[in-house]
Amino acid sequence: MKTKINIRDIGPLLDRSTAQLDNGTLDKLRNARRTALQYQQTKQHVPVLAWLHEHGLIHTHTPGRHKSHHWGMAALLLVILFSGIIYWQQTYEHDHSEIDIAILTDDLPVDMYVD
Amino acid sequence: MSTREQLSDFLAGIERRAYKHAMFAVRDEHVALDIVQDAMLKLAERYGDKPAEEYPMLFHRILQNTILDHFRRQKVRSFWLSLFSSYTPQHSEEEFDPLDVLEDKGNPSQPAQPDAALSQAQILAVIEKGLSHLPARQREAFLLRYWEQLDTAEAAAAMGCSEGSVKTHCSRATHTLAAMLKEKGIDLS
Numbered sequence: 001m002k003t004k005i006n007i008r009d010i011g012p013l014l015d016r017s018t019a020q021l022d023n024g025t026l027d028k029l030r031n032a033r034r035t036a037l038q039y040q041q042t043k044q045h046v047p048v049l050a051w052l053h054e055h056g057l058i059h060t061h062t063p064g065r066h067k068s069h070h071w072g073m074a075a076l077l078l079v080i081l082f083s084g085i086i087y088w089q090q091t092y093e094h095d096h097s098e099i100d101i102a103i104l105t106d107d108l109p110v111d112m113y114v115d
Numbered sequence: 116m117s118t119r120e121q122l123s124d125f126l127a128g129i130e131r132r133a134y135k136h137a138m139f140a141v142r143d144e145h146v147a148l149d150i151v152q153d154a155m156l157k158l159a160e161r162y163g164d165k166p167a168e169e170y171p172m173l174f175h176r177i178l179q180n181t182i183l184d185h186f187r188r189q190k191v192r193s194f195w196l197s198l199f200s201s202y203t204p205q206h207s208e209e210e211f212d213p214l215d216v217l218e219d220k221g222n223p224s225q226p227a228q229p230d231a232a233l234s235q236a237q238i239l240a241v242i243e244k245g246l247s248h249l250p251a252r253q254r255e256a257f258l259l260r261y262w263e264q265l266d267t268a269e270a271a272a273a274m275g276c277s278e279g280s281v282k283t284h285c286s287r288a289t290h291t292l293a294a295m296l297k298e299k300g301i302d303l304s
Binding site for chain 1: 119122123126127130131132134135144148151152155156158159160163164235238239242243261262264289296300301302303304
């Protein structure tokens with residue numbers, strides 16, 4: 001006697017076979033799933049970098065374990081920004097004090113009156 | 116962006132089938148478990164923030180790539196092994212005994228003949244054996260279409276090929292499987 005099956009019956013048959021997996025295998029699969037979930041990538045937007053990323057100035061692919069790199073880069077950018085501001089302020093003040101001294105000593109160059 | 120619960124639900128729903136996919140390919144329980152674990156890790160680590168709808172295609176792509184990686188590593192390993200073992204004596208005459216495979220039709224303890232009615236467990240065993248003997252791409256296409264219920268476009272995306280290729284692989288797999296099953300007394304329609 002020939003046994004007949006439809007190709008669409010193969011899926012349910014295979015499903016039935018997965019229900020027969022032994023407990024040891026199921027435990028290992030469960031552990032594998034739990035381990036994988038610990039490494040799930042979740043995007044955390046660092047405000048400074050978000051703008052750069054939106055404008056295509058940086059392209060980053062960050063696995064979950066390297067999120068600290070983002071914060072490090074953000075901190076570095078902030079330090080550079082503050083250093084720039086402080087340097088500009090100091091240079092500006094220095095120029096002003098030189099002009100003040102020149103006015104007091106009557107050494108102001110003629111160029112200063114041109115504008 | 117999907118949540119941890121969505122990823123957990125997806126993995127819980129697919130882990131058994133993924134294990135069977137890997138088993139059909141590598142036929143080794145420990146290796147199959149390692150492959151599934153690697154695939155889960157890669158999905159979570161690299162694509163954990165993707166929408167949950169993209170998980171099935173991504174996961175199957177990763178799973179198949181991990182299986183391929185395993186075979187590549189195995190090929191390299193066996194190359195070096197064969198290189199070193201070529202100096203050891205061969206005993207091929209001890210490996211095959213014709214009496215082991217000789218059919219004894221008069222013996223009632225012989226396995227059931229193809230024309231005997233088969234139980235569902237036997238049918239399943241025959242199907243699983245047939246699937247594990249299919250070429251990798253044919254098996255992949257067949258399982259994605261008829262087990263994972265992906266449509267042709269989704270299966271093509273998961274396999275990284277055209278829809279036409281999926282149809283071709285699927286058709287060949289069905290014919291090969293039908294021929295294998297027919298030998299065991301099962302008609303696939």
